[in-house]
Amino acid sequence: EVQLVESGGGLVQPGGSLRLSCAASGFTFSSYWMSWVRQAPGKGLEWMATIKQDGSEKYYVDSVKGRFTVSRDNAKNSLYVQMNSLRAEDTAVYYCARPIVVIAHGIYNWYFDLWGRGTLVTVSS
Amino acid sequence: EIVMTQSPATLSVSPGERATLYCRASQRIGSNLAWYQQKPGQPPRLLIYAASTRATGISAKFSGSGSGTQFTLTISGLQSEDFAVYYCQQYSTWPPGTFGQGTKVEIK
Numbered sequence: 001e002v003q004l005v006e007s008g009g010g011l012v013q014p015g016g017s018l019r020l021s022c023a024a025s026g027f028t029f030s031s032y033w034m035s036w037v038r039q040a041p042g043k044g045l046e047w048m049a050t051i052k053q054d055g056s057e058k059y060y061v062d063s064v065k066g067r068f069t070v071s072r073d074n075a076k077n078s079l080y081v082q083m084n085s086l087r088a089e090d091t092a093v094y095y096c097a098r099p100i101v102v103i104a105h106g107i108y109n110w111y112f113d114l115w116g117r118g119t120l121v122t123v124s125s
Numbered sequence: 126e127i128v129m130t131q132s133p134a135t136l137s138v139s140p141g142e143r144a145t146l147y148c149r150a151s152q153r154i155g156s157n158l159a160w161y162q163q164k165p166g167q168p169p170r171l172l173i174y175a176a177s178t179r180a181t182g183i184s185a186k187f188s189g190s191g192s193g194t195q196f197t198l199t200i201s202g203l204q205s206e207d208f209a210v211y212y213c214q215q216y217s218t219w220p221p222g223t224f225g226q227g228t229k230v231e232i233k
Binding site: 037 | 155167169170180212214216217220221225227
């Protein structure tokens, strides 16, 4: 079965750190770009980060640049995000998602054909 | 920065009727638009990409149209499992993967 399973969420204090993981199965993980998308409680979806198949290119939304780092281990079929300097506004369900990458106007862009069930991160004192 | 605006915010529809959802982009995006369905407590599910192409396994009751800045998702013969929140997402310009705020389709 093709699936993505996230783990690592929880309660963390403002300024703290957390590392999320995503385990992929049922497809050739190393052949795909991978992404994180988040959703604050009761709110809409926000693309957060994307990493190329070999990890050589990484893209982030401005609000997490310098604080979050996406990485992957193709040998373990796993995607990660290290989240530092967490803020209350980072409270959200974090989804691992598989992007379908296109090149539009000379830049990479993507939509998402596979999603995990998400893991909740709560930043609160 | 591109902005995706969905309307209406909430759509009340009787079972068996048709629902029409709208998505407008603040700049032209060609046909680089996807639609997703999200039910409570579940992740989003890809319905439509390239504005009008149904994703694998998606029922023909879902149809997408439009290009440029104006897009439509039509859901025919609404059944209980179709009541959900629907999001559009552009994949044409930076920042990538910009979503609309969603339209909730509820039972009338």
